Amino acid sequence: MITASKDQFESPDFYALDGLLTEEHKLIRQSVRDFVKKEISPNIEEWAQNAHFPYEIVKKFGDVGAFGPTIPETYGGGGLDYISYGLIMQEIERGDSGMRSTASVQGSLVMYPIYKFGNEAQRNKYLPKLASGEWLGCFGLTEPDHGSNPSGMVTNFKDAGDHYVLNGAKMWISNSPKADVAVVWAKSEEGRIHGLIVERGMEGFSTPETHGKWSLRASTTGELVFDNVKVPKENLLEGKSGLGAPMMCLDSARFGIAWGAIGAAMDCYDSARRYSLERHQFGKPIGSFQLTQKKLSEMLTEITKSQLLNYRLGQLFNEGKATTAQISMAKRNAVEVALNIAREARQIHGGMGITGEYPMMRHMANLESVVTYEGTHDIHLLILGKEITGIPAFE
Numbered sequence: 001m002i003t004a005s006k007d008q009f010e011s012p013d014f015y016a017l018d019g020l021l022t023e024e025h026k027l028i029r030q031s032v033r034d035f036v037k038k039e040i041s042p043n044i045e046e047w048a049q050n051a052h053f054p055y056e057i058v059k060k061f062g063d064v065g066a067f068g069p070t071i072p073e074t075y076g077g078g079g080l081d082y083i084s085y086g087l088i089m090q091e092i093e094r095g096d097s098g099m100r101s102t103a104s105v106q107g108s109l110v111m112y113p114i115y116k117f118g119n120e121a122q123r124n125k126y127l128p129k130l131a132s133g134e135w136l137g138c139f140g141l142t143e144p145d146h147g148s149n150p151s152g153m154v155t156n157f158k159d160a161g162d163h164y165v166l167n168g169a170k171m172w173i174s175n176s177p178k179a180d181v182a183v184v185w186a187k188s189e190e191g192r193i194h195g196l197i198v199e200r201g202m203e204g205f206s207t208p209e210t211h212g213k214w215s216l217r218a219s220t221t222g223e224l225v226f227d228n229v230k231v232p233k234e235n236l237l238e239g240k241s242g243l244g245a246p247m248m249c250l251d252s253a254r255f256g257i258a259w260g261a262i263g264a265a266m267d268c269y270d271s272a273r274r275y276s277l278e279r280h281q282f283g284k285p286i287g288s289f290q291l292t293q294k295k296l297s298e299m300l301t302e303i304t305k306s307q308l309l310n311y312r313l314g315q316l317f318n319e320g321k322a323t324t325a326q327i328s329m330a331k332r333n334a335v336e337v338a339l340n341i342a343r344e345a346r347q348i349h350g351g352m353g354i355t356g357e358y359p360m361m362r363h364m365a366n367l368e369s370v371v372t373y374e375g376t377h378d379i380h381l382l383i384l385g386k387e388i389t390g391i392p393a394f395e
């Protein structure tokens, strides 16, 4: 049994950002923070070290409103704004990036496309069950030979009269081994990308688990394999086709990552701050040494700048004005800040920092996935480069 220290997290708010939040925002944040302290913090080290995905958390996430916060209440969602969504992701990832991945995928990559591109029958069939956590979903875009370049995908479907026949494979799919439904992106006979809803139990559909990850160990990851899967025609998402459709989903999920990664950074900073006052060397708290103060000051500065960036991006999302390049900047910035803070905070903890008593090593390892998925760090840089110059350097 691995025991982690009691969760004593206190959130940094150096620029009094709480003054910009509504009472509802603060209540939502508090309820998710309480949830994380009760359901995630006491267990996460053991889950992560044992590479265990706690399936029972899915229903609990549904109960606390972590799935589809911005989806209308008619379909079981939260009917909330994007700042609320960001705060929920921040609090969950403060607990663990793998746990946040489960919630992000369900809300932004499964419920969002069904809500946005699906018809009324599809919305009514899937969204309430996904919102409540009765069903778990996954999102299949990446393929073994097509990661940063999803437009090259080879997964395809053919019209076979009263149904489609789906063939191909997806890789690195969060939630896949336990998912009840998968939103899968595949090419039609005309070579156009469409979304299809594939359900567990369809003949020829399997979801082998990926083992041996050093990162996101409490999240389950796997493949999606389609061997002549008969998909009913009513499972096609008709509202939008082309690469722009999955990219819209990723915009929404990347926003959640920007907030979430800063949650992980806040956890590392808070642990380092407390440890620097408790740990004595040379007869003094290590927090009294200038080099420790430099580390803590720089962490707080980067967290504060990122909080402001995320908040403004949330406002732009609420107004429907956030651009893909703005989202790239926030995702890229947040993950880099979080990774640097995890490393610096680990140093402040000395040798103790490498143990499961403290969260830094777990956050650091998790963030190595977060810096890669939903667009790698370099791809986001190139999206910004294209925005600035008008010249795409990644094609």
Ligand SMILES: Cc1cc2nc3c(=O)[nH]c(=O)nc-3n(C[C@H](O)[C@H](O)[C@H](O)COP(=O)(O)OP(=O)(O)OC[C@H]3O[C@@H](n4cnc5c(N)ncnc54)[C@H](O)[C@@H]3O)c2cc1C
Pocket: 105, 138, 139, 140, 141, 142, 146, 147, 148, 149, 171, 172, 173, 174, 175, 216, 221, 369, 372, 373, 374, 375, 376, 377, 378, 379, 382, 393, 394, 395
């Ligand atoms: C734990 C985990 C969970 C994931 N969950 C999901 C999921 O739920 N659904 C899903 O669809 N996918 C998922 N992914 C996949 C993820 O989105 C991809 O790993 C990511 O897009 C990168 O693709 P790749 O791994 O094939 O790397 P590659 O695309 O092969 O990239 C390798 C390196 O080359 C660089 N590179 C590539 N092209 C260029 C270029 N044009 N210019 C400069 N550099 C370039 C990249 O930046 C990177 O450093 C997940 C990945 C992980 C690790």
